[in-house]
Amino acid sequence: MTRVSPLFRRRTPPDTGPGVTGPVRVDPRTKNLTKRLQPGDVAVIDHLDLDRVSAEALVACRPAAVLNAAKSTSGRYPNLGPEIIVAEGIPLVDDLGGSVMALREGRPVRVDGNAVYSGDVLVAEGTEQTEESVAAAMAEAREGLSVQLEAFAGNTMDFLNRERDLLLDGVGVPEVHTAIEGRHVLIVVRGYHYKEDLAMLRSYVREYRPVLIGVDGGADAIIESGLTPDMIVGDMDSVSDSTLRCGAEIVVHAYRDGRAPGMARVEQLGVDHVVFPATGTSEDVAMLLADDKGAELIVAVGTHATLVEFLDKGRAGMASTFLTRLRVGSKLVDAKGVSQLYRTRISTLQIVLLALAGLLAIGVALFSTELGQTLFQIVMARLDGLFAAIKDLLGIAPPAPTS
Structure with missing residues (x-):
């Protein structure tokens, strides 16, 4: 059984107080956590300089909040993760320290501002990230990019x-x-x-x-x-x-x-x-x-x-x-x-089939009119005459009439 950190301090706010609540899922490796994170869970990670891919994976799981034991932005470089989480309206509290990692898997917690409660116990306090704080951290990080x-x-x-x-x-x-x-x-x-x-x-x-x-x-x-x-x-x-x-x-x-x-x-x-x-x-x-x-x-x-x-x-x-x-x-x-x-190449067979389909459509349209039917009868009569001429040329006798 995981022992509760002695750093936890007893306070009065119950789980029914303000903020968001949900069962915690704890893992120091973010990509492992997202495999079991469900909508409404509270994600607990230990991820210094939260990157974009990890943030997008967290957002896709739709957690109630993200709690980071480390700093989501250390200032070493302008990492993209915190901005993605905050933009989706998901509470992000970081720099909570190692005590938050001692939370037992599945235990309900409440996140109120920068504070994390388990029952009536204050587990940890960190830094609540907002659009303004993330923007300021990013600007500071860009200055140290060199x-x-x-x-x-x-x-x-x-x-x-x-x-x-x-x-x-x-x-x-x-x-x-x-x-x-x-x-x-x-x-x-x-x-x-x-x-x-x-x-x-x-x-x-x-x-x-x-x-x-x-x-x-x-x-x-x-x-x-x-x-x-x-x-x-x-x-x-x-x-x-x-x-x-x-x-x-x-x-x-x-x-x-x-x-x-x-x-x-x-x-x-x-x-x-x-x-x-x-x-x-x-x-x-x-x-x-x-x-x-x-x-x-x-x-x-x-x-x-x-x-x-x-x-x-x-x-x-x-x-x-x-x-x-x-x-x-x-x-x-x-x-x-x-x-x-890339553009899909059209093969010769596809062009031929398309042309035949067009001719068939024109033929059906003509045959549905009186003029089209007359033309069809004339064409068929000409074809009969052509076939008869070919048979005479080849010496093929017409079939004898049956009695």
Whole structure:
């Protein structure tokens, strides 16, 4: 049983007081929490610099409130998450400290302003975020952006030194049985606007039949859109068991020292897999794999495209994304670019069928009129005469009359 923190102080407001109430769901990892978060629950996280993808996942669950043990914006860079939550009218209270993480799963709590109550006990007090406070924090963070850019550049050079052979020569890329050479590859990450992008690309997928690669939870997104992934790449921490068993080839992303957190899971499920040891993110690994195996074009869904998005992930590993894009840049196209430039090709058969349908419609319209029926009788009489002339020319005798 979880012990109640001694920092809790007894106060009088009951759960029926002002504010919002709901059962708590507690998890320090936001993406794990959203798997079980239901509408009306109170989400309790420990997420420093809440990023956009995590915020959008929380908003999609429609929680009654979001409680963050850490600062939702530390000021290191202008992260996008708090603004998304506040704009949806969901109460966001952050910097609550570790005591809020001691709340028991499913226990009803009440959030009133910057205070969190469990029964008549004040659990913690933090900072209630509003549109004004978020805007002020973002403005302050932009002033310190140059420091983050310097750190980002340093991380990029460090990654280049460690992964030079992989980036330049493809050393370490595993052998896979999925046929990629000369084909289009569609890489799906459960990131920015991935649902909208997948919907826009349905005609493209139908016509070009690209290799479908899901990066962790991106494989579930492919399944949800009515398609089946050909390959799943990642550390396997956010993809469902049913998707891992769908028949796709599994590539487990491992650390450079050989540790692979997702290995135990795929072995327990009994699915065949290969291991790809590399520094960086799983989406980078998927792009490098597709490029090394001869993909003609790589279309990215839900991946990171701008510097703000790189920084919004808030981790040094995003430096790999920058260099990976330089490596595959001539082949890489963002999904939105494909949807804007792509037009469905019309085949010759479709044109012929369309012309026949038009002629049939004209014929039906003419036959429904008196003039059309007269023309039809004249044409049929001419055809009878033509057939008779051909028979005479070929010496075909007319059939004898029956008695």
